[in-house]
Amino acid sequence: MNRFVGSVGLRTYLLVTSLVSIGAILLSLFISYRKMFLTLDEVLWLTIVTVGAAILSLIVHWIMTRPIERAIQLITKQSQQVAEGDFGGELPLIGPVEFQAMAGNFNQMSRKLNESFQQLHSSEASRRELIANVSHDLRTPLASIQSFVEALQDDLIDDPATYKRYLSTIRLETQRLSGLINDLFDLSRREAGAESFEPGAYHLDNLIVETLQSHLLQIEEKGIEVEGDIPEHLPPVSIMPSEIKRVVSNLLHNALRHSPDGGKIVIRALMPEDGYVKVTVEDQGEGIAEEEQVRLFERFYRTDQSRSRASGGSGLGLAITKSIVEIHGGEVGVSSKLGEGSLFWFTVPVVKR
Template sequence: MNSMRSRSIALLSSFAAVTTVAAVAIGAFVASGAMFISSHDLSALAVILVASATIGIAFALVLGQRVSEARRSLAETTRRIGKGDFSPSNRLPAPAEFALLADELEDMSARLKHAQERERALEASRRELVAWVSHDLRTPLAGIRVMAEALEDEIIEDAETVARYHAGIRAEVDRLSDLVDDLFELSRINAGALRLELEPVSLGDLVSDAVSAASSIANHKGVRLNGELEGRSPELELSAPEISRVLRNLLENAIRHTPHDGVVRVETGVDRAHAFVRVADECGGIPERDIDRVFEAAFRSEAARTPVHGGAGLGLAIARGIVEAHEGEISVRNHNGGCAFTMRLPMRS
């Protein structure tokens, strides 16, 4: 029996059929001898047993062949998945148990393919982020170095220019500090280490404060800010500092990409079980090929929304991470010659 364990299923099925027929034949001949059956009847019984054995062995061979084909197909699928090929395989008809196993393998292959594609996308995004951050670090550092060397070598002496250089160094240091803060915040979000201290907060008050804080930036660029509250201000359980950061990022992003004498509209209200804030600008719209990527870290479109200066493209990625940590969602769409970013937060009893 030990030597039969490594044999093919077809051979094992045939062996089982022969063994069964042989056992029946032996039993029949012993019983016929005990019952004194005539030789003619015994010959007829032998013919019947031989025919039954032939049919049984043929059926066992066919069944074993089908099982062997199903086994080879599963083995080929497993080898293909092991080599990183997640394309659908050519399925052969198989018994129910093997078909169920094949379905599970195909589902696993699809999940692995999705995970591989996601990993590649994350790796591409990481490389893009490193490239943009390296660029945005190099630029202010180069400016600081030039101004510091000019001050050190006493190339400039008049007090006004010296003061301007000192202010420039301070501005570049603040820019670097903001970049480091953004990187730290994004790393906490990606690591799942963002801790929210939830408290009852009026969303309308947060929006009003954010609009007031952004008004100086808008006035400097010549952009008008219009705020509108639909109905009563919703009160939500949220982290006020984090949501304020989201609003600040959305408003600064809208003001940056809205041309002079343009308008940025901010709407706040309740839509069924969610409170929403919508920030609409006049940026000219986002190309359709880019609209699904605007919330990726370090993504910068080559078209209308490419900033002239500032930022490593982390603001919208941080905004999405914070909103999703509140079990909300944030989206963007082209609307009336611009973009409308909508943040939706769940209403809780």
């Protein structure tokens, strides 16, 4: 019996079941006649009615089971396509309500699988890009250090001033390498959720002033004018001060790096409208193309590869900035046009009273 069920389709199986039921009825009529419960005429009439009803039932049954068979065939075909990695198909909602619900659930599952595989492909591409960028960024300072060390070991440098300059370059490249490794380690810990999050009430005006003071030397060297626009009665925000200070520092550092000598940087804090304070850092730099703005906060992405590397940027600052802001429940973004400077912004939540 199990072998028979496994070798036929659902439609045939249902038809055979109906025939078995009809056969049982006819057998009952025959037994009734043999036991003298019914006369021969009664048995003949009942048999004719039963066979007629059976034929009509089989015809209706054959027609009514067609949508079910069609739905099963479509689900089977789509399942094979999914098994082969094709998630683009959609099942039509046909047949009984139960089969329509099954088709709807199948389509939803297929879409989610497609999204998951797209994310996997994207993650794999990002991983390859990350490895390539890390390899390049590690190789460059290491090659520089190696070449200068070999020159010093081979006694090729006799001039004391040149000797000191070589040592200074080695120190700078070592610091650059150390900073890159620290940024990588820091970003990995944040993405893994290893950093504890213990926010407290803090005033952003104090934090912004402290950050400006730490960049005072760079500001004076480039002759940058810094303008602050911070409301007097700005409410306290729920943050980890050291982390948000790093966010402001990263944005200010980028603004200083891309601003022309004698340029201007404006830092603003906007009063909350939806329970968040918005901080903006605006510069007069060269601006950023619109198609590049969506990738700015990716790891190792740079709008100008050669210049960014030459200026010491690791390409991780904005990725870390985004990670910190999102942990606080805020958002980060940029608005920029080529030749008109850039405005970076982030939001942090106000302390709930």
